[in-house]
Amino acid sequence: MEAILCRDELIANSEDDIYDIVVKWARVHHPEEDERRVVLGSCITHLVRFPHMTCEKLRDVLKCEDINRGPTLDVILDALFYKASREKHALAAEMSTDRRYTMRAYKSKPVKVIDIQLPKPYCIVYFALEKEECASLFPEGSIYSESFYLGGNAFYFRVDCKFMEDFPHYCNICLCLEPEDAFDPIEVECDYAMRGRAEGRFVKERRVIIPFCSSSGGRIGSYGLYGFEWSSFIEENIMYFVDGMLQLKVELTLQ
Numbered sequence: 001m002e003a004i005l006c007r008d009e010l011i012a013n014s015e016d017d018i019y020d021i022v023v024k025w026a027r028v029h030h031p032e033e034d035e036r037r038v039v040l041g042s043c044i045t046h047l048v049r050f051p052h053m054t055c056e057k058l059r060d061v062l063k064c065e066d067i068n069r070g071p072t073l074d075v076i077l078d079a080l081f082y083k084a085s086r087e088k089h090a091l092a093a094e095m096s097t098d099r100r101y102t103m104r105a106y107k108s109k110p111v112k113v114i115d116i117q118l119p120k121p122y123c124i125v126y127f128a129l130e131k132e133e134c135a136s137l138f139p140e141g142s143i144y145s146e147s148f149y150l151g152g153n154a155f156y157f158r159v160d161c162k163f164m165e166d167f168p169h170y171c172n173i174c175l176c177l178e179p180e181d182a183f184d185p186i187e188v189e190c191d192y193a194m195r196g197r198a199e200g201r202f203v204k205e206r207r208v209i210i211p212f213c214s215s216s217g218g219r220i221g222s223y224g225l226y227g228f229e230w231s232s233f234i235e236e237n238i239m240y241f242v243d244g245m246l247q248l249k250v251e252l253t254l255q
Helices: 015-029 033-045 055-061 071-084 088-094 131-135 230-234
Strands: 111-116 122-130 141-145 148-150 155-164 170-177 186-195 202-212 221-229 245-254
Touching: 015 033, 015 055, 033 071, 055 071, 055 122, 055 148, 111 148, 122 131, 122 148, 131 230, 131 245, 155 245, 170 186, 170 230, 202 221, 221 230
Parallel strands: none
Antiparallel strands: 111 122, 122 245, 141 155, 148 155, 155 170, 170 221, 186 202, 186 245
């Protein structure tokens, strides 16, 4: 397990998934609680990369009965400081000997979340993609963000390049709610904006109320925030790429 977890090239959807796999592995291979806590204490704190986990999952770690909270709390506080730091990349370089600060080859792209729970569950989410990542989607493909949470509901962004007969290729940026077997219908107020090259700031698109309701097969829909004709979206001087980055800001309020 240690030989696997120490690899930067380990491919997973997110560090959250790696943490879940480690805990499940420990419960199967170390059924005795005391032994499991010792193994997880060593494995979790040194090999799982907490700075790249979501805040929601970090809360779950603190609630886990299989982990000693003392040493783990220090690691989580370090992770939260890292996530809040505007100079996180410089900080990671300074701590390059500590592999916890190095990103793996995640399938899901990271987001930055500012989470406020009162008076209503509310969050601001920043999501960015390099132009090369967007270009790699052609002729058909998708990129997913890591999950983020609002009022206990897990959301993510999906960026697609799609082709439909009699239509040109399109790039769509969607807000999605993770499917559940059963859930109560919810409504989310959404303000979304993209950083524009001309303005140098986030330009608000509009405010919408998005209903998420259960449908056949236990699946739920998604809401298209942006849609672009592919050739105009990816051309060299397009207004939406600032310093080679597509940058999205979404404010969500649970109604």
